Amino acid sequence: MSGITLDHLLYDEGSPLRIKDTDRERLRVLFLAKHALAGGSFDKNDGTHAIYHNEIKECLEGLGVELDVSNTYEALFERIPQNFIFTLFNRGGFRNSEILASCLGEYLSVPYLGAPPSMRGFADDKHLTKVMYSQLGIPTPDWQIYRTSDISAPKPDFEAERYVVKPNNSSASWGIAHSTDWDELRPHVKRLLEDNHDVIVEAFVPGVDVTLPVVGAGKPWILYPMLNPAADGLNIVTYEQKRGFKGGSSIELFADKDKFPELIDYTKQVNSYIWPYDYGRFDYRIEPNGKVWALEFNLSCNLGSSRAIVQSAKALGYTQQDIVESVMANSLERQRVMFEAVCAGKQIRWEM
Known part of the structure; x- marks a missing residue:
């Protein structure tokens, strides 16, 4: 491929x-x-x-x-x-x-x-993007998709110390839940399915989230990776934190970026299949042992002044308006x- x-x-x-x-x-x-x-x-x-x-x-x-x-x-x-x-x-x-x-x-x-609707649809389907990662040999956590055609929500086929649940096509961490006990999560999965959301269940990976912004500038322009830690001990950022209802999360330059060339390599691999688009963000999880896992990518993500793309651009000397004009x-x-x-x-x- x-x-x-x-x-x-x-x-x-x-x-x-x-x-x-x-x-x-x-x-x-x-x-x-x-x-x-x-x-x-x-x-x-x-x-x-x-x-x-x-x-x-x-x-x-x-x-x-x-x-x-x-x-x-x-x-x-x-x-x-x-x-x-x-x-x-x-x-x-x-x-x-x-x-x-x-x-x-x-x-x-x-x-x-x-991006074209077909590519937006592909990128918004977290299950399909993880299939792509697997086909490209890019590490991604174990997962299972639950479609609305079956709301029984059986236990996933894979074992995990902790399961992370979220709507398959949502954004900003809306609807996310996690637990070591599937029976505790199952009612949440069923509620999402009954509300017409497909659901993805992933194995939790310990570590920290790092996101790699990409801006359309005639070619894909990769900006500085950004660290997105949370203060909950598990480093799982919530919708309430991303939307400013709660504190406990930050976006900052990833000082150790040069130690993890996979961030660039994996993003370039994926771009060779999904370009052209106008801007996006590629989300990774880095374990304490240094292993890099690809989580998802988000085309047409948040361009707000406090979010990853604009904060990374500012570190390169550019403004939010510069990025808006470029895309x-x-x-x-x-x-x-x-x-x-x-x-x-x-x-x-x-x-x-």
Whole structure:
């Protein structure tokens, strides 16, 4: 099994891609996010996610592009006057909500941020990404998938000292639970299945989480790895910590990055199969004995000022707005055919 030959930019070899002047003059961007109109206040349900959406809105305003704002998928249910969709919609409350905006962008022939819907769907399915890791010989913890077609939730086929349970397609550690006792976890698994979530169960690996940000800059630009410890003794970061409801977690530069070349090697291997996309984050677990395990990768992850991509970029001397511009410029190049078509008033349709 082999992917495409792909050049990468590593650390200070790369820099943000800039939007071409000829594109900037033509761009009319629709910013689509759940809290796009909320004004940047901390949300009682989504916490700092609402602040993040306002940060990105301000970055787009700072880029000087014509900008329209919406907080609903329905904005894409008919032809739109904009020629680029900067979508941050995630966890929309229904299955596969992460790919709806990109699917509608394809239907409308309007370029959109992120990755093709097929690749977003693949990346959001943690089971399938772990199958990929296994096929590539990249270590990944034992796991089992539970689909909603069977809600009986039998004990996993593998033994583990501790099991970690989470929705198979969720983000920000929402719905995560763990225990040494499967009977204790089984009701949680059944509740998720009954709520129409597929569920993945993994063997817990002791150690610490390290995430490797990748930004689209014409080529995949690998930023500094970031350490994401938690204060619970097991180093399992929760949804409440990621959304700012609780403390006890941090994101900081991984000082020992040079001791673990696998972080770069594994990411490059995967990229040879999934590129192009606009930005992503590759999550790893490093055991105390130094073994590196691949957990998952997240395309179109959080670009908030306190999160891994922007914090890593800051260590290289770049701002949140620099990264926003780079991922949008990369997206325009990735979808150049569609952007030129929509600017010419055309809707792409294949002859069938």
